[in-house]
Amino acid sequence: MSKKGTSSFILQRASAVVLAPLSIWFLFAIVSALTADYATARAWLAAPWNAALVGGFFIIGALHMRIGMAEIIVDYIHSWLKDVLLFINWLAALGLIAAAAWSIYIISFVG
Amino acid sequence: MADGAASERPLSPHLQIWRFTVTLAASITHRISGAVLYGGLLLMALWLIGLAFNPALFATASAIIHSAPGFILIVGFVWSLLFHLMNGLRHLYWDYGRGFALKTATMTAWLVYIAATLxxxxxxxxxYGGGA
Incomplete structure (x- = not known):
């Protein structure tokens, strides 16, 4: 994680600027989507704009949350466990991106 | 940090020696809400995977969402996202070197708690269809 301070600092703020308006849209859309039944939720996510915005929220959100959680880890954990947690943190972010992108691809293009 | 020489360096003072202020609370809440969103996105990814690949997983997720704990999870996620978003704007404002005056920072911290809740x-x- 060392020698990445400046790029992390910039990416965290750039992603925040994109996530701010995206989050407002997401908040107004996601509660009714989450409480919908299977067919309704699928039809909602199959709409191209919804797919793009949900995908963008998950992918940019994953980048943002990885940096934020890494900051928490290096602040409080000073043992060997730090590197293990930072690695798991990377896996969680990559897994989130893969899961969201793949799921949205299937719903949008495969059905 | 294992050897003695390295551990002599002072660490940033931590939670136990600060007088409580709303700005301190907002700072801690920023981290906690970030962690809530982290968990929330992972749970929501399971919902997405169910929606795409596995109707049984979707049905389980839906049952949890429609339970009382599920409602608390959703309210917690929504409040955390709103708090983190609004408090993040304070952070961006600070990055420009502005908003640090004690009265300003205290006022904006209160404002973020109140606005996020409303x-x-x-x-x-x-x-939940209140406007429909």
Whole structure:
């Protein structure tokens, strides 16, 4: 994680600027989507704009949350466990991106 | 940090020696809400995977969402996202070197708690079909 301070600092703020308006849209859309039944939720996510915005929220959100959680880890954990947690943190972010992108691809293009 | 020489360096003072202020609370809440969103996105990814690949997983997720704990999870996620978003704007403002005056920082911290709570009520009301 060392020698990445400046790029992390910039990416965290750039992603925040994109996530701010995206989050407002997401908040107004996601509660009714989450409480919908299977067919309704699928039809909602199959709409191209919804797919793009949900995908963008998950992918940019994953980048943002990885940096934020890494900051928490290096602040409080000073043992060997730090590197293990930072690695798991990377896996969680990559897994989130893969899961969201793949799921949205299937719903949008495969059905 | 294992050897003695390295551990002599002072660490940033931590939670136990600060007088409580709303700005301190907002700082801690920023981290906690970030962690809540981290968990929330992972749980929501399971919902997405169910929606795409596995109707049984979707049915389980839906049952949890429609239970009382599920409602608390959704309200917690919405409040955390709103708080983190609004408090994040404070952070961006600080990055420009502004908003640090004690009165300003205290006022904006209160404002973020109040606005996040009011906006959560609006989002939940709208999301559960209150506006429809």
């Amino acid at each position: 906006a959560t009520a609006l989002i939940i009301w709208a999301g």
